[in-house]
Amino acid sequence: MAAMPIEAPIPFDAIPLLAALRPDDREALAPLCRMRGYDKGDTIFREGEPADRIHFVHIGRVKIVKAAGTRDLILEILGPGEPVGAVAAFERRPFPASAITLEPSGILSIPEREFFILLETRPEMMRRVLAGLTYRLMMVNKRMADLTGSAEYRAARLFLTLSDRVGLQTAEGLKIPLVLSRQEIADLIGTTLETAIRLMSRWQKEAVVLTEKDGFLIPDTNALKGTDQ
Amino acid sequence: MAAMPIEAPIPFDAIPLLAALRPDDREALAPLCRMRGYDKGDTIFREGEPADRIHFVHIGRVKIVKAAGTRDLILEILGPGEPVGAVAAFERRPFPASAITLEPSGILSIPEREFFILLETRPEMMRRVLAGLTYRLMMVNKRMADLTGSAEYRAARLFLTLSDRVGLQTAEGLKIPLVLSRQEIADLIGTTLETAIRLMSRWQKEAVVLTEKDGFLIPDTNALKGTDQ
DNA sequence: GGACCACCATGACTTCCGTCATAGGAATGC
DNA sequence: GCATTCCTATGACGGAAGTCATGGTGGTCC
Numbered sequence: 153m154a155a156m157p158i159e160a161p162i163p164f165d166a167i168p169l170l171a172a173l174r175p176d177d178r179e180a181l182a183p184l185c186r187m188r189g190y191d192k193g194d195t196i197f198r199e200g201e202p203a204d205r206i207h208f209v210h211i212g213r214v215k216i217v218k219a220a221g222t223r224d225l226i227l228e229i230l231g232p233g234e235p236v237g238a239v240a241a242f243e244r245r246p247f248p249a250s251a252i253t254l255e256p257s258g259i260l261s262i263p264e265r266e267f268f269i270l271l272e273t274r275p276e277m278m279r280r281v282l283a284g285l286t287y288r289l290m291m292v293n294k295r296m297a298d299l300t301g302s303a304e305y306r307a308a309r310l311f312l313t314l315s316d317r318v319g320l321q322t323a324e325g326l327k328i329p330l331v332l333s334r335q336e337i338a339d340l341i342g343t344t345l346e347t348a349i350r351l352m353s354r355w356q357k358e359a360v361v362l363t364e365k366d367g368f369l370i371p372d373t374n375a376l377k378g379t380d381q
Numbered sequence: 382m383a384a385m386p387i388e389a390p391i392p393f394d395a396i397p398l399l400a401a402l403r404p405d406d407r408e409a410l411a412p413l414c415r416m417r418g419y420d421k422g423d424t425i426f427r428e429g430e431p432a433d434r435i436h437f438v439h440i441g442r443v444k445i446v447k448a449a450g451t452r453d454l455i456l457e458i459l460g461p462g463e464p465v466g467a468v469a470a471f472e473r474r475p476f477p478a479s480a481i482t483l484e485p486s487g488i489l490s491i492p493e494r495e496f497f498i499l500l501e502t503r504p505e506m507m508r509r510v511l512a513g514l515t516y517r518l519m520m521v522n523k524r525m526a527d528l529t530g531s532a533e534y535r536a537a538r539l540f541l542t543l544s545d546r547v548g549l550q551t552a553e554g555l556k557i558p559l560v561l562s563r564q565e566i567a568d569l570i571g572t573t574l575e576t577a578i579r580l581m582s583r584w585q586k587e588a589v590v591l592t593e594k595d596g597f598l599i600p601d602t603n604a605l606k607g608t609d610q
Numbered sequence: 611g612g613a614c615c616a617c618c619a620t621g622a623c624t625t626c627c628g629t630c631a632t633a634g635g636a637a638t639g640c
Numbered sequence: 641g642c643a644t645t646c647c648t649a650t651g652a653c654g655g656a657a658g659t660c661a662t663g664g665t666g667g668t669c670c
Contacts (some may be wrong), residue, residue: 220526227522239515248519271511275501278511282500285514286468289521290477293456296525297449300571303627334648342529344628349649532657563618576657578619 162187162260167208167233169284173277181270186261196236196251196259203240203247205261209233212257213330217339218249226339228291229254229330231318235284242268254336299342306341307351308379311361315373325371332368391416391489396437396462398513402506406499413495417488425465425480425488432469432476434490438462441486442559446568447478455568457524458483458559460547464513471497483565528571535570536580537608540590544602554600561597 162185164170164178173181187210190196196207199219209230216227216236227249230236240247241264253259271278298309311328320327332340338348355361360376362369370376391414393399393407402410416439419425425436428448438459445456445465456478459465469476470493482488500507527538540557549556561569567577584590589605591598599605 218522218526220529223529225526225529227525239518242511242515243519245519248522272504275504275507278501278504278507282471282507282511282514285511285518286471289468289514289518290472290474292518292521292525293447293477296456296521296528297447297454299525299528300449300452300454333646345648346629346650347627349647350627353649562616573658574618575620575659578617579657582619 163210166210167235167260169208169235169238169277169280173274177270177274177277181262181266184262184266188259188261190253190257190259192253192255194253194257196253197247199248199250200246203237203243203245204264206238206241206264206267207236207251208260208262209236210258210260212259213254214251214257214259215254215336215339216249216251220342223342223344224339225342226336228288228295229340238281239285239288255331303341303343303347304351305379306343307337307348308376310337310341311368311370312373312376314368315370319370322369325369326373327367327369329367331366392439395439396464396489398437398464398467398510402503406503406506410491410495410499413491415490417490419482419486419488421482421484423482423486425482426476428477428479429475432466432472432474433493435467435470435493435496436465436480437489437491438465439487439489441488442483443480443486443488444483444565445478445480452573453568454571455565457521458569467510468514468517484560532570532572532576533580534608535572536566536577537605539566539570540597540599541602541605543597544599548599551598554598555602557597557599559596 162178162182164173170178170181186205190212196214197203199217209232211232214230214236216230217224218227219225236251236259237247244264271281295313298306298313300306301309314328314330315326318328318330320329334348334352335345337352338345341348352361352363356363358375359371362371391407391411393402399407399410415434419441425443426432428446438461440461443459443465445459446453447456465480465488466476473493500510524542527535527542529535530538543557543559544555547557547559549558563577563581564574566581567574570577581590581592585592587604588600591600
């Protein structure tokens with residue numbers, strides 16, 4: 153969609169999967185790398201497209217969305233340093249889901265073929281990739297278990313998970329500096345827009361989760377942890 | 382639980398992840414392998430235990446179960462040749478879910494440490510492991526998207542998936558030679574025992590999915606494919 | 611045989627939540 | 641100014657499915 157090329161040194165160190173590279177590796181890989189800027193809501197790739205490039209989030213946040221019947225389901229939200237679509241690229245399969253930016257983002261991408269050749273010659277790098285993949289698999293398993301129970305319960309789990317990943321302790325409570333629309337919350341917990349709105353409205357009144365300009369504020373996480381089933 | 386050791390040649394060829402091994406690799410790995418017999422319903426490992434061994438299904442079927450609130454959710458059902466708990470072992474993390482046999486089964490296991498050393502010295506073997514992991518990740522993503530929609534819709538998707546994986550074409554229709562209790566069906570589609578029973582009873586009357594002594598029979602898969610949302 | 615047990619089945623009631631409809635506020639464009 | 645669009649908000653209604661209860665069937669063990 154958008155996509156103006158950005159010229160800058162490749163931020164290898166900010167990407168765990170590439171940080172293991174030695175200087176000579178980096179030099180070999182750098183010319184293949186492409187950094188692009190995306191606006192909020194831009195599509196990086198679409199479900200079904202061939203996966204000829206592996207993407208990494210440099211700046212911003214990206215949601216992975218899969219069409220599930222009439223509604224969308226957000227499979228995950230990825231932040232800086234995380235790989236996007238690597239799975240499909242390894243398997244040389246089409247992307248199984250779409251990637252859409254949640255904020256203005258900088259995305260680094262590498263051609264799949266060259267990346268794979270590098271992996272084969274670098275065991276210690278492959279080990280990192282393996283660990284990253286297995287971790288992702290565990291997170292997805294966990295999210296799947298979270299998809300059971302009531303909508304309120306799932307929402308509580310969502311905000312607790314977000315707290316762990318990006319939460320900041322402040323004087324007023326736990327701050328989640330991530331702007332999500334009601335629709336995106338609905339997609340994350342697998343419910344409808346209306347249900348998400350109703351729930352968030354109630355939580356606003358009860359001061360369980362407060363929606364703010366730049367994210368969410370949770371005065372007391374125990375109120376969320378008490379939510380059951 | 383049960384666990385009498387079984388002595389026999391290691392069935393490398395029946396396990397995709399190990400089939401790529403060369404004769405010398407196999408010779409090195411064989412002394413580390415352990416084959417054990419389990420009865421139906423035995424626990425191979427439990428959620429939270431340290432993952433010091435990687436397991437493979439040789440004979441039988443194994444379900445991966447995660448406690449989700451008050452009910453269990455079956456994350457997947459694994460058959461001969463598939464790895465069990467490899468994910469946790471790579472990450473040196475505790476098992477994120479429990480593994481329980483659905484039938485009398487033979488399970489091969491290898492110490493995690495030695496396996497990893499072998500992987501690091503064999504790039505082509507690592508490539509196969511990578512491909513296997515990514516494939517699993519995609520399947521889990523797919524199953525997660527399937528968890529939305531009505532219970533009937535999810536059940537229809539379940540039986541269609543099972544048809545693809547283990548279905549056999551017979552004169553009467555598509556046969557799924559896999560015995561699952563109503564409770565296990567409920568766990569697979571994330572619903573209650575009663576709802577699963579009601580649905581299966583109705584499908585029995587409507588001849589959509591017939592429960593038989595040794596599995597299920599689907600006279601017409603189109604009846605299932607027509608189920609929506 | 612009888613006593614247990616696991617599994618399947620069915621009804622009654624209730625709650626959750628998806629759908630449809632309507633409306634208000636904020637940002638943007640002309 | 642006004643129109644348009646996007647997001648949030650709320651009510652009404654109905655259907656899907658969870659919960660609780662009871663009962664039937666087949667198997668196993670003594």
